[in-house]
Amino acid sequence: MPHQDARSVQRRRRIKRVLIGVFATTVVLVDTGAAAAQAAVGNEQLAITTPPAGSTQWVADHSLGRLLPDPATADARSVAAFFASLTAAQADRLATDYPLVVGNLDGAPLPLRYRANRLAIAAERDRARARAADLQLDADTRARAEARANDSEHLLAPERQILAFDPRGRGLVSEVYGDLAQARRVAVLVPGSDADLGHFDQAVDPLRSPAGMGRALYAEEQRKAAGTPVAVIAWTGYVTPVGLGPDAVTDRLAQAAAPRLGRLLDGLSVTTDPAAPPALFCHSYGTVVCGTAAPAIHDSAPTDLVVFGSPGMGVADVADLGTGVRVWATRNPTDWIGNVPYLEVGGLGHGADPTAAAFGATRLSAAGAEGHTGYLAEGTDSLHNFADIALGDYTDVVRPVRS
Structure with a gap:
């Protein structure tokens, strides 16, 4: 019996690997060939679910004569109430x-x-610079450290408002565009695969990056409603899949x-x-989130x-998403994601196509958008629609020509 159980486990693992390969190959072969499809089944990522570094020391800090809110359990209202009770000097000391x-x-x-x-970010930049200059480390490690230092340095530009930063793993970053405290309309962009500190802001093809998408949406909203x-x-607050590996086809x-x-x-x-x-x-895997x-x-x-x-x-239709959301969906015909099998088998795949009529979402035009990352390009129906929805101007939303 033990041998049979072991063989059964191995068989299930082999089946899972085959299914992952099928999902990845279906998409990757469209553009990049079999070698890339074979490589796509690797790169499994470690999710970050624990509070950031320093949390243990924070919880143990009784210097204010009271307990500090536990980052692992405290809700936002209790955190807000705690900081409201502090003097400016006390709050600044905790931040420092x-x-x-x-x-x-x-x-x-x-x-x-x-602040x-x-x-x-400055501490992470300095740490990375020190590693990049350490000749006892190998060349690849020093090169990665140099890249991390440069990525961190870019986030320190005076105009940038970084809402969250965690250097663990590939790095998590969230940035605000506009005055969040005074905003009458707020939008949150949830990106998909390959979003991290190193890919958060890209000078070349910026709409492939969370920062580029965030800036494009903010600019379009300002153009449409300058007085609002x-x-x-741009929320890269979770560990995203890398490429089209196993993480991309599971939840x-x-x-x-x-x-x-x-x-x-x-x-x-x-x-x-x-x-x-x-x-x-x-966007993309962000829709699974x-x-x-x-x-x-x-x-x-x-x-x-x-x-x-x-x-x-990850659901069959909008009813499975609950009553708290109003769902809109779009996909342009040149987006390779349309080649993904819209099904779920043994925990692989993410279920029904949100743009299908049976799903129940309100479908939006993406005319003018090209490829998987072109939805926020200037002049596209999708960018126009996204800005209108963000502003609450639903009457101006453009629907697909053909339903």
């Missing part, structure tokens, strides 16, 4: 002593988080990401005052949830 904790603590005052994250205070958050990383997205929204509910709940714009998080979203008004370039949301 524990920049990674304060910078990632949803519910903490926004200006304090921005804390500048300290954390708006803000956009494991999305399951870890959904509570983190929920905490972001909870934090925004006590640190901002928009006219409507923040709208979610979810949003689909996983959606049933827990509840507010006085529905949350607009826009999915584009989606491989599926």
